[in-house]
Amino acid sequence: MQRSLIPNTLTSLFIYGCVFTVPLIQASEISFPHLETVGVSLLTVEADMAEINVEVAIKAKTAKEAKSLSDKAVSKFIERLKAAGITQADIQSANLYLQPQYQYTKGKPAKLIGYSANRKVIVKVKALTRLNSILDSALEEGINRINNIALKTSKETEYLTKARTAAIIDAKNKAQSIAEGFGEKLDGVWEIRYFEQHPVRPVMLKMNEAGPNYDIAESYQQGQVTIKDRVEVIFKLE
CATH class of the missing domain: 3.30.110.170 (Protein of unknown function (DUF541), domain 1)
Incomplete structure (x- = not known):
């Protein structure tokens, strides 16, 4: 209106x-x-619609474990989105940011202590009445960061x-x-x-x-x- x-x-x-x-x-x-x-x-x-940018940030001892855990959270969240009627065209998730984590001690070489994996999911929500439930489902499936919620008009x-x-x-x-x-x-x-x-x-x-x-x-x-x-x-x- x-x-x-x-x-x-x-x-x-x-x-x-x-x-x-x-x-x-x-x-x-x-x-x-x-x-x-x-x-x-x-x-x-x-x-009357919104675009949400959420993210999962995982730390693990190995790069493979960190990636696996982040992939699992994203996969489960996408499954719930599709079950709720969100189409694949309205979901963007093809990204992965993986980096080593070091511990620094004065006078000693850096020590590798693990890896962090981050994956973002961007979802177009075409009905604002569903926005709160989608955010809840993201958190329930291990998505632990809500970066941005942008309102839009169709x-x-x-x-x-x-x-x-x-x-x-x-x-x-x-x-x-x-x-x-x-x-x-x-x-x-x-x-x-x-x-x-x-x-x-x-x-x-x-x-x-x-x-x-x-x-x-x-x-x-x-x-x-x-x-x-x-x-x-x-x-x-x-």
Whole structure:
């Protein structure tokens, strides 16, 4: 559900302007009367899905044992994911980080004391109502680190289009207002600069305790996603 389309302000113009290093054509390079504007938009929507990044970190005496234990935890977690209806396409687990562990004592050579194995699993959860149970199942199967939970929207393309349209309208409205304020008239567009924005800025999921009988599962379903866009335009003046 769309929440709000926040109109730009001079402050937001300054903030977004700091992001880009490529300027419009310098005024001295244009020999006719013109007006430069920057249109921006900010769209806040409800999150309806998430991407979780979890990890198993194992220490063992041998490299083989460390790898085996980490592989087992990941394998069991994936089995539970598939049993819960998560498809293989929404699971990434093809990684392994294995390194020796040493004990250092002053005046003595380093002593090999074992190995550590780390494997990450990234899961796309398409229903936030299932997020809490998936996190619980990860921990139950030996996944001992939750690195990140990023909220997302399944309607990303639709909202990106809306944000782009809003930025274009913003640029036009500014140009029209400024030109009229100086008693001038616009005479079409001379140049448009558009830089693809990062599609979605995920909001980190936070658990909010509402009271002694709060619903833990529901607390993992609250959050928003912010989508923004920007367009730079040079208008000709009559």
